[in-house]
Amino acid sequence: MKSYVREKVVKLALAGGWRGIAVEKWAKLAVEPDSIAENPEKVFKSDSNCITAMKKFKCGVKKPSLVFKKTTNKFTGGILFDFIRGTKARRNFNLALELSARGIDTALPAAALWRRKAFGEMESILLTEYIPGSxxxxxxxxxxxxxxxxxxxxxxxxxxxxxxxxxxxxxxxxxxxxxxxxxxxxxxxxxxxxxxxxxxxxxxxxxxxxxxxxxxxxxxxxxxxxxxxxxxxxxxxxxxxxxxxxxxxxxxxxxxxxxxxxxxxxxxxxxxxxxxxxxxxxxxx
Known part of the structure; x- marks a missing residue:
C-alpha cells in the first residue's frame, strides 16, 4: 500500500466543555459551538438532530465561508460505541484528511468539535471548506x-x-x-x-x-x-x-x-x- 502524508493537526482552545481539533491553517479559527447554528447564510439540510449549513467564520484577519454539520445524539448503543471510537465529527475529520492525502476528491476538513453532556448526550460539529458556486x-x-x-x-x-x-x-x-x-x-x-x-x-x-x-x-x-x-x-x-x-x-x-x-x-x-x-x-x- 502506498504511503501518504496528512496535513498537520492542532488542538483548539474552546469554552463550555467543548473540545476541538483543526488543520494547521485553520488554527486561528474563531468559533462558538453553542451558537454556530444561529443565522446561517444558507441551510443545506436540517432536521431535529442535525443541521448542515454555511456561514462565515473569523480566522485571523479573514472571514471565510465554511460548511458546518452539527449533530446531537441521545444515549443509545451507538452512542456508547462512539465513546470508544470517537465522535462522528472527529472520525469524519480524520477520514477526510486521509482520503485527501490519497488523492481522493473530498470535502476539505477545517475543524472538528465535540462535547459530551449529561445522560450520554453527545454533540459534534464538522467544519469543511466551502466552494462558491458549487x-x-x-x-x-x-x-x-x-x-x-x-x-x-x-x-x-x-x-x-x-x-x-x-x-x-x-x-x-x-x-x-x-x-x-x-x-x-x-x-x-x-x-x-x-x-x-x-x-x-x-x-x-x-x-x-x-x-x-x-x-x-x-x-x-x-x-x-x-x-x-x-x-x-x-x-x-x-x-x-x-x-x-x-x-x-x-x-x-x-x-x-x-x-x-x-x-x-x-x-x-x-x-x-x-x-x-x-x-x-x-x-x-
Missing amino acids: INLYDVAFGRNREIIEKFSSRKEIITQVASILAKLRKAGYWHRDSKAGNFIVYKNGDENWRARLVDLDGIKPNYLYLGKNNVRTLAKLAETLTRFRMVNFTDLYRGFFNYCRELNIYHGERRRWFGRVERMTVAMRLATAVADSYKEVRSD
Missing part, C-alpha cells in the same frame, strides 16, 4: 444547470470524476453505503473545467467483508438516485460505470456480470423507493 448532483439531475445538461463534454467530465472517486475509495479499502447524488457536488475550477467532489462521509465504511456486494451497492445507490430524473441520460451512467471498471481493471465478461448485478440492484432499489413513497402518500391521506 451545486450537488441532484441540482444537475433537476436540470438547474443548463450548461451541464446540454454540453456533452461537461457531463463526461463530471461522470468520469464521480466514477474515479468511487473507484479510488475501493482501492483505498473503503466503500460508500449511501452514495446518493446529494452527497456529491460539482463546481468549476480555475481553468473553467467542471470538477466533482464527495462531501458527505457518513456512509463511508471499511470494506472488510463482502467486497463485491458492497461495491455493487455503491454503484446501484448512485444510479437509483439519478435515474429518477428525466434529465439524466442512461448513456452517461453507463459511461461512468465503464470508467469505474476501467480504473479497477475490470474488463469484458467480468464487466458484463458486474453491470448485470448493478442493474438488478438498481431496479430493486427503485421499486423499494416507489413502495415507500406510495405508503407515505396513503398515510398522509
Whole structure:
C-alpha cells in the first residue's frame, strides 16, 4: 500500500466543555459551538438532530465561508460505541484528511468539535471548506444547470470524476453505503473545467467483508438516485460505470456480470423507493 502524508493537526482552545481539533491553517479559527447554528447564510439540510449549513467564520484577519454539520445524539448503543471510537465529527475529520492525502476528491476538513453532556448526550460539529458556486448532483439531475445538461463534454467530465472517486475509495479499502447524488457536488475550477467532489462521509465504511456486494451497492445507490430524473441520460451512467471498471481493471465478461448485478440492484432499489413513497402518500391521506 502506498504511503501518504496528512496535513498537520492542532488542538483548539474552546469554552463550555467543548473540545476541538483543526488543520494547521485553520488554527486561528474563531468559533462558538453553542451558537454556530444561529443565522446561517444558507441551510443545506436540517432536521431535529442535525443541521448542515454555511456561514462565515473569523480566522485571523479573514472571514471565510465554511460548511458546518452539527449533530446531537441521545444515549443509545451507538452512542456508547462512539465513546470508544470517537465522535462522528472527529472520525469524519480524520477520514477526510486521509482520503485527501490519497488523492481522493473530498470535502476539505477545517475543524472538528465535540462535547459530551449529561445522560450520554453527545454533540459534534464538522467544519469543511466551502466552494462558491458549487451545486450537488441532484441540482444537475433537476436540470438547474443548463450548461451541464446540454454540453456533452461537461457531463463526461463530471461522470468520469464521480466514477474515479468511487473507484479510488475501493482501492483505498473503503466503500460508500449511501452514495446518493446529494452527497456529491460539482463546481468549476480555475481553468473553467467542471470538477466533482464527495462531501458527505457518513456512509463511508471499511470494506472488510463482502467486497463485491458492497461495491455493487455503491454503484446501484448512485444510479437509483439519478435515474429518477428525466434529465439524466442512461448513456452517461453507463459511461461512468465503464470508467469505474476501467480504473479497477475490470474488463469484458467480468464487466458484463458486474453491470448485470448493478442493474438488478438498481431496479430493486427503485421499486423499494416507489413502495415507500406510495405508503407515505396513503398515510398522509
